Structure formats: C-alpha cells, structure tokens
Amino acid sequence: MPSDPPFRHAIEVADLRKVYTTTRGTFRRTKVENVALAGIDLAIAPGELFGLLGPNGAGKTTTVKVLTTLLLPTSGTARVLGHDVVSATGDVRRRIGFVFGGERGLYWRLSGYDNLRYFADLYRIPPQVSKRRIGELLEVLGLAGREHDKVEGYSRGMKQRLHLARGLLNDPDVLFLDEPTIGLDPVGARDLRVLIRGLADHGKTIFLTTHYMFEADAICDRVAVIKKGRIVAEGTPSSIKQLVGDIGVVEFEVDTISQEDIERLQGLDTVSSVVVTERELALVVTIHCAQPAEVMTQLGRLLDGIAFRRVSAREATLEDAYVELIGEAS
C-alpha cells in the first residue's frame, strides 16, 4: 500500500485551465480554441459530498475528466488525495472511482456479474475480496437476482446502478459521479440519491455534477456553480440561496401577458426579476422579489383585467438562486 503525501483536502484544484484545440474544415483546416475551464479553484474536504452545478457546456465533465486523470489540463494543478493528477496517475487511479452518466461504458453482451468481474480484474483486486465485494454491491444496488442476465436486457436504471457498482469495486476513497441520475425515473433517482448520501456518510468523498438543483439541495454538503469555465458561486446550498438576496418567489399562471404588464411588474421596488415560461396550456410568471406577500397584494392592481390564477408565494429554492446566478454572470 503506497502511502499518501500529507493532504488537507481530498480534492484540491488551483487555477485549473483547459483549452481544447480542435481543427475545423476538411481542406482549409483552421485551429479553433475552446476554453472549457478558464481557471478554477476548488478545495474539497475528505468525506464531503460536493456538487458542481452548471448549464450545458459549462465545463463540468471537463473538470471530472481532469480530476480522474483522463484529460490533461492546459495549466494549473489538481490533486486528489495529495497526488497530482497529471504525474501520479497510478496513485490517483487506484484510489478513485468514477461514473459517467448514460448507458455507455458497459459490455452489453456480458452479464452484470461478468462486467464487474472484468473490471475487478482490471483493478487487480484479489479474487476473494472481489467476490465478496461484488456480492455486497449487487445487494446494495438492488441488482441481486439479475446479475447473471446480460446487460443488454437491463433497464436504464439497472445499467446506471451497475455503473455505480463498477465505480465502487475498488472501494475508492474519492468517487466522481458525472450526472449520475440522468434518465432515471423519479423513484429510481431518489433511491440513488439516498445511496450516494449514504456513501458520503460512510466517509467517502464524493464529487458530483448535476443539472438538478433540488438534487444538489437535497444531498450536497457544498456546491459550486460553474459557468463558461468559471466558478461563479460556491458554498452550502443555503448560503447560495442567500447569495441572491433574501428573495422569495411569487408565481402565477395566465393565458397571455403583455410586455407592458411585465415591465410594470419589474418596476416594483422589491422585484428583482420576472421570468415568463411556457407550460402546457398556460404561461407561468415567476417573480423574484424581496417581499412576496406585498407583491401578492399588488398583483390585482397591476394586472387589471388579466385573468391570473394559481397564485402562490414561496421561499426561494436553489434552482431560483441558480437561475439568477446563471442569468447574472452572462
């Protein structure tokens, strides 16, 4: 067992940049530079469940790939358990597990059990250990009984759980999960979240990316919001919510609403943003504001003659804060 250098943070990232260089065109080839990470810093404590949130193309997967040694950064440093992810790949690889969302990355023609045996061999886990661990993982992940079926016959949720079992085979200290609940039904996704939370409670450091704010809110100890390769906010889910002010949300439905009406709502002192989204048969108007109760009382006056319904006021969620942050930093 190689000893680790002393480390305070399970994951430590300093000024990490990744610029992808791709070529475009078949005959006149031009180089295109795409800045995926524009210098990010992260420090994640051992045992922490950390969530990286951000829109499509923000750099989440890129970050995970760098931290799992699959991708070289352009500059900056990243350490996992004190080991440099560029130079000490062997030490990092032995001690981490990683799961990328989606159905790829399994041998469909093999059974779930054989998939796990194969990967256990890749990690050179002694047979007695791997046998016991595979059994445990199949049990915990609810795959016991189906482990000898071929993976091609598994549902998406089963494949996802098999992925997680694979990621846990080497009993990693740090687990990277890139959108682990993508494509799962609500119950399956919740079960998986409970499981992930449980892993963190048992001392594993978990680095997770997700698009689902409620997911991050529900299980993460700490989150960071990344946008266009930059971290735009970081903290506990509740501190992120506070970042965008002591805001509440007023929501209601209308059939139509004019631009003037929206502007009138925006004109209120306490209102910070008004967002209109289309939902099935109606438009949903979401107002972010400091005093939801007061805005509620004013709605009738401001929207004279408009039939609005289902008015509700609530506390801001992480998603509200996220929408605000992502909008702001553009």
Place this chain on the structure above:
Amino acid sequence: MTQSLAAFARSTWLQYVALFQWATPLGYFAYKVVLPVTQIVFFVQLGVFATGPGNALYFALGNSLQLTANSGIFGVIATVSNERQYGTLPLLLGSPANRLLTFMSRSFVNVLDGIVSVVFGLVVTAILYGLDLRTANLPLLGLCIVVISITTAGLGLLFGSLGLVMRDSIIVANVVYYGLLILCGINFPVSRLPDALQVVAYSLPLTRGVMAAREAVAGAAFGQVAGLLAGELLVGAVYAGLGYALFRLLEGWARRGGLQEAY
C-alpha cells in the same frame, strides 16, 4: 501467481466474449464452419478451373492456413476496436491496469481460435481433397500453425488500434484479409508476384509461415524452415509492437482532448 494467471485467463476470456461480435453459438458456427468451408471450396474450384485439377491440394492447403486470419485479423480488430463502440475505453484508460498486458491479451483467445480454425480447415481439406498427412512432419506443421496464428494476430493488433479512431474498422479488416489472401502465397506462389509486391508480401505475416507449413506437409525437418519461422515471428512482433505504440499514442492524444467520440 496461479491467482493472477487465473485472473488473466478469466479477463481475456471475458474480453473476447464482450468485444468480439461473433461470440454467440450460431454466429460462431457460421463464422467458423460455413465461411471457411465456403472459402476453401470456392478457391479450389477457381484454381482448378484456371490451372487444372493437379493443383487442388495447393489451393486447399493455402486457404486452410489462411483461416488463421479469420481470428487474427477480424477477431483481433473487433476485440480491440469495439471498445470504442461500447464507450468503455475511458474506463480502461482510467484504470491502473497494465496497458501492455491488457492490450496484448486482447489477441490471446483469438490466437487459440486461429489455431482451431486452421486445424478445422485441414480436416476439411483432408476429407474433401484427400490431403495426406502421413508423410508430413506433424509437430513442425503444428508449430507453423501456432506461429502464423500469433503473427496474424500481431497485424490485427495494429489495425485494431487504428480502429479506435476510425469508424469503419470492419472495412479495413476486409481489405487486410483479402490483401493477405492475394499476397501471401495462399493461392499462388509469392514468386509469381511483381517484384514490388513481393517486397510487400515478405513484410506481411503469413507469407513465410505458409511456406514453412507447406514444407512441413511435404515432410521437411525443423532446420530447413527455422529461418522462415524466425522471420515470420519477427514480422508479427514488429506489427504487434507498432500496434501497442499506436495504442499508447492514442492514449496520450485522448488525454490531451482528442478521441472525443470514443469517450
């Protein structure tokens, strides 16, 4: 030691089943029985038609030996390059597994498979065309079969690596397969090729091995073909080495941000 050997055997077998398309009983039958018999019969008929009945055995023997390319080329290319299709390459590259061992082991079962194919082809040849092995140097013939199974797999490893970046590796496999069929003295002696193509032929696996095997069938002693076999092994090793080098090159490229689709 026995433990790691067992693990090695298991994972090579699992890789073979996982990554090789024809690893179903029916597929295997079509591939290992129907196709070889068809190929042998086709080329014998063609050859007999073109050169007369006296040469039937030459064609039958050549095509039986070339069956090793079934596993060595198609099998190995599929086993290496299918990783791209399954999206499992990052898992391999992100693991602490020994790269050389993992890479080389992809050819292992295919080598055994190649040996079985050739033996099957020889049985077919014996039954259909009266191949008489009573005067043959059987141990030497066996050795030749093992050697060509290894060397064709070496060439397969190179094209398997290529397949990690190319979408149509199966087309490449076909070209290589038929290239071997034409150039390696399967259906006519290499000496009948134009000079330039002879150079190509001698830089391919099979050529020397098939020559040696023909000699062995005629009863030659080991010493008479040792040079051919050594050359054959060298050629195979060079291709396998190039394949591994290419694999590592691609690994580095992938880490710098290329090989996007395979990820």
